[in-house]
Amino acid sequence: MNKSNPYPSFGVLLVDDEAPFLRSLSIALERLGGINHIYRCEDSREVMGVIAREPIGLVLLDLTMPHLSGETLLRQIVEEYPEIGVIVVSGLNQLETAVNCIRLGAYDYFVKTTEEDRLIGGIRRAIESQEIRLENQEMRKRFLTDTLERPEVFAGIVTRDKGMRSVFQYLEAVSASSQPVLICGESGVGKELIAHAIHTLSNRNGPVVCVNVAGLDDNVFADTLFGHHRGAFTGADRTRAGMIEQAAGGTLFLDEIGDLSLASQVKLLRLLQEGEYYPLGSDRPKRIRARVVVATHQDLARKQQAGEFRKDLYYRLRTHQVEIPPLRNRKGDIPLLLEHFLAEAAAELGKTVPTVPKELAVLLANHAFPGNVRELRALAFDAMSQHKSRMLSMEVFRRALGQNETLLAPEGEAEPAPFGHMQTLPKLNEVGDLLVAEAIRRAQGNQSLAARLLGVSQPALSKRLKKAGSEDAG
Structure with a gap:
C-alpha cells in the first residue's frame, strides 16, 4: 500500500x-x-x-x-x-x-x-x-454530540458563533474526501483561512498553493494551472510546472471562482471529472495529485441560472459547500475580534494594549460591516496607529463608520417596505416614537450613540425624550 x-x-x-x-x-x-x-x-x-x-x-x-x-x-x-x-x-x-x-x-x-x-x-x-x-455518518456523529475532534485546527479563526462551529464540524466530516470544496461568503469573511483549515484537516503533506483566478483570460488560466512545455508558444523558452503540479500532495486553492470565463470553466470541469490535465504543448496527460478548494463571494446559483456559470461545473463544485456567515450575522464575535486585532496591532506597533470603551462594542454592533472581518481589522489597526492615552479613542471608529449605519439590502433585492403589509398608515409622531425607542434599544441606553443612529444631535434627542416623558407623566 x-x-x-x-x-x-x-x-x-x-x-x-x-x-x-x-x-x-x-x-x-x-x-x-x-x-x-x-x-x-x-x-x-x-x-x-x-x-x-x-x-x-x-x-x-x-x-x-x-x-x-x-x-x-x-x-x-x-x-x-x-x-x-x-x-x-x-x-x-x-x-x-x-x-x-x-x-x-x-x-x-x-x-x-x-x-x-x-x-x-x-x-x-x-x-x-x-x-x-x-x-x-461523521456529520451525524458530530452534530448530535456537538463535538470538534481537532479544535486546534480552527484556533486561528477567532469566533464563538454557533454558525461558524457548524461550519467547522462539517469540514471535519468531509476532510478525508478527495472531492472539491466550495467556500462561499462575502469579501472579507476569511475564506482563505477556511481553505487552510481544510488543508490541515486533510493531513496532506504537500503545500497549499493559492491562485486568484479573477481577471485571468483563458490562455493565462491554462498556463498558470497546467504549466507548459518548452516551445509550447512564442516566448516559452523553458518548461514550467503549473500550479497543479506545485500543489502535488497538497491543496490547490482557487479564489474568486465566480469570475472564471466560460472557456476556462470547461477546462476546470474536465480536470475535476477526469482527474487529469495536459500541460500546454504536451500530448501526454498528467494526474492531479492535489485536492481542489474553490471560493467565491458571488451567488453561483444565480450566475448559473443567468448562463454565466456552467451548470455541470456548479453541481460538481457544490458536492461539498460551506457558507461563511457575514460579520453582521455574528455580532457576538465583534468584541472578540476587536480584542484580538488590537493586541495584534499593539504588538506590531510596539504599544501597550489599550482599554476599550464600553460604548465601542455597541457602536460596532450597529454597523453593517460590508467589508466584514477584514474591515474590522483595518479599523483596529488604524485606531492603534493613532492611539496615545490608556483609553482607546472612539473618534477613529466614529469617523470611519460615518453617519449611515443602515443595513443595505443584498444585491438584486428590493429595499424593504416596512409599511407594505399595513392597511392604514401609523401617525407620523407614532413612527417617530417607535424609531427613537428602537434606537435606544440598539444603543443599549446610550443616548449619544442612539442620536448617531437616528442622524440627529444628542441635545435634540434628549429634548424629545424629555418631552415624551413629561407627556407620559401628564
Missing part, C-alpha cells in the same frame, strides 16, 4: 487468484484513477482476515477462485460488513450471474475483458459513493 497521501481514505482490497491480473489492475488503478490505497489478496481464504485487520471500504472480487468462491465471499462480506462496498470483477460475461450478484448486495459487476476505462470509472464512482456515506 502507498502511504503517501493515500486515496481513498479507506483501503481498496483486490481479490483474485491470478497474480498477474492483480499486478496489472493495481498499476491501472494508480495510473488511470489515482487510487493508491490498495491491498491485494490471492487466497480467497484470507479475505475475511484482511478485512478484519485493515481499514477496507471497498472490495474488488473475482468470482471463479479455488477454495472459497467469489459468490460465497460476497454473501459473507454483505452479512458481516454491510458497510463495505463490493464490486464483482469476473471473467464471465453472463447477465444472469451479474443480476444474481447485484441481488446479493454487490455494488456493481464488470467483466475483466471489458475496456479498462469503464472499470476504473465504475471503481471511482463506488469510491465517491462510499465517501459520501462515511461523511454522512
Whole structure:
C-alpha cells in the first residue's frame, strides 16, 4: 500500500487468484484513477482476515477462485460488513450471474475483458459513493454530540458563533474526501483561512498553493494551472510546472471562482471529472495529485441560472459547500475580534494594549460591516496607529463608520417596505416614537450613540425624550 497521501481514505482490497491480473489492475488503478490505497489478496481464504485487520471500504472480487468462491465471499462480506462496498470483477460475461450478484448486495459487476476505462470509472464512482456515506455518518456523529475532534485546527479563526462551529464540524466530516470544496461568503469573511483549515484537516503533506483566478483570460488560466512545455508558444523558452503540479500532495486553492470565463470553466470541469490535465504543448496527460478548494463571494446559483456559470461545473463544485456567515450575522464575535486585532496591532506597533470603551462594542454592533472581518481589522489597526492615552479613542471608529449605519439590502433585492403589509398608515409622531425607542434599544441606553443612529444631535434627542416623558407623566 502507498502511504503517501493515500486515496481513498479507506483501503481498496483486490481479490483474485491470478497474480498477474492483480499486478496489472493495481498499476491501472494508480495510473488511470489515482487510487493508491490498495491491498491485494490471492487466497480467497484470507479475505475475511484482511478485512478484519485493515481499514477496507471497498472490495474488488473475482468470482471463479479455488477454495472459497467469489459468490460465497460476497454473501459473507454483505452479512458481516454491510458497510463495505463490493464490486464483482469476473471473467464471465453472463447477465444472469451479474443480476444474481447485484441481488446479493454487490455494488456493481464488470467483466475483466471489458475496456479498462469503464472499470476504473465504475471503481471511482463506488469510491465517491462510499465517501459520501462515511461523511454522512461523521456529520451525524458530530452534530448530535456537538463535538470538534481537532479544535486546534480552527484556533486561528477567532469566533464563538454557533454558525461558524457548524461550519467547522462539517469540514471535519468531509476532510478525508478527495472531492472539491466550495467556500462561499462575502469579501472579507476569511475564506482563505477556511481553505487552510481544510488543508490541515486533510493531513496532506504537500503545500497549499493559492491562485486568484479573477481577471485571468483563458490562455493565462491554462498556463498558470497546467504549466507548459518548452516551445509550447512564442516566448516559452523553458518548461514550467503549473500550479497543479506545485500543489502535488497538497491543496490547490482557487479564489474568486465566480469570475472564471466560460472557456476556462470547461477546462476546470474536465480536470475535476477526469482527474487529469495536459500541460500546454504536451500530448501526454498528467494526474492531479492535489485536492481542489474553490471560493467565491458571488451567488453561483444565480450566475448559473443567468448562463454565466456552467451548470455541470456548479453541481460538481457544490458536492461539498460551506457558507461563511457575514460579520453582521455574528455580532457576538465583534468584541472578540476587536480584542484580538488590537493586541495584534499593539504588538506590531510596539504599544501597550489599550482599554476599550464600553460604548465601542455597541457602536460596532450597529454597523453593517460590508467589508466584514477584514474591515474590522483595518479599523483596529488604524485606531492603534493613532492611539496615545490608556483609553482607546472612539473618534477613529466614529469617523470611519460615518453617519449611515443602515443595513443595505443584498444585491438584486428590493429595499424593504416596512409599511407594505399595513392597511392604514401609523401617525407620523407614532413612527417617530417607535424609531427613537428602537434606537435606544440598539444603543443599549446610550443616548449619544442612539442620536448617531437616528442622524440627529444628542441635545435634540434628549429634548424629545424629555418631552415624551413629561407627556407620559401628564
